[in-house]
Amino acid sequence: MHLFFRDKWELEGLQTVGILLVVCSSLKLMHFLGLIDLSTPDEMNDSVEDDFELSTVCHRPESMDKLQEQTKFTKKELQVLYRGFKNECPCGVVSEENFKTIYSQFFPQGDSSMYAHFLFEAFDTNKNGSVSFEDFVFGLSIILRGTINDRLNWAFNLYDLNKDGCITKEEMLDIMRSIYDMMGKYTYPTMQDDAPRDHVESFFQKMDQNKDGVVTIEEFIESCKKDENIMQSMQLFDNVI
Numbered sequence: 001m002h003l004f005f006r007d008k009w010e011l012e013g014l015q016t017v018g019i020l021l022v023v024c025s026s027l028k029l030m031h032f033l034g035l036i037d038l039s040t041p042d043e044m045n046d047s048v049e050d051d052f053e054l055s056t057v058c059h060r061p062e063s064m065d066k067l068q069e070q071t072k073f074t075k076k077e078l079q080v081l082y083r084g085f086k087n088e089c090p091c092g093v094v095s096e097e098n099f100k101t102i103y104s105q106f107f108p109q110g111d112s113s114m115y116a117h118f119l120f121e122a123f124d125t126n127k128n129g130s131v132s133f134e135d136f137v138f139g140l141s142i143i144l145r146g147t148i149n150d151r152l153n154w155a156f157n158l159y160d161l162n163k164d165g166c167i168t169k170e171e172m173l174d175i176m177r178s179i180y181d182m183m184g185k186y187t188y189p190t191m192q193d194d195a196p197r198d199h200v201e202s203f204f205q206k207m208d209q210n211k212d213g214v215v216t217i218e219e220f221i222e223s224c225k226k227d228e229n230i231m232q233s234m235q236l237f238d239n240v241i
Helices: 002-011 014-032 047-054 064-070 075-088 096-106 113-123 133-145 148-159 169-187 195-207 217-225 228-237
Strands: 093-095 130-132 166-168 214-216
Touching: 064 075, 064 133, 075 133, 093 096, 096 113, 113 133, 113 148, 113 169, 130 133, 133 148, 148 169, 148 217, 148 228, 166 169, 169 195, 195 214, 195 217, 214 217, 217 228
Parallel strands: none
Antiparallel strands: 093 130, 166 214
């Protein structure tokens, strides 16, 4: 894994590395919650629906019929997703601190707290300081079943830290530093003190098409669609569930 990331780090721009980390960290989260390995039919029986409707939790999710209408998951897939979510989050919601704890297990060689904060903000669409099952499912529906535009919009929202519709160099520098911190020793020996800023400059040279100092959603999507590596990374989500 670390050689793969290092090769990508050296050969590709920040935009590819960042999106690959969105892919891989999201897959790690689904694996942690037991959501990827769905090859055990005994676990996908009607008792899951009973758990969904009757379990005593701090936050009771929407009915499965309503979630099925609002997402691109089937009822059975929602049942399995809920079982995995409830096993790790019995109170029905994930706090930011719990989210950071989960990610610290994925990247023990570095400090993932800041990147986990950014990713948590992307899932916490209601901005209430917690990620509910609905928040989680809506995000996964975009990442796993959305169109290329849907997925790239979600990634753009992750990088647009203040949600003003454009990505600034300061925002990308914060993201870049969080990625370096998270990867820890796996970025060595290539990492230099000015490496995050260098990658930000490379990102803007490629994506800031009108050279106005910010990257808009239109510029981001158009540039990503022209990048073969990014398009391949988007396909890693196909058929996960």
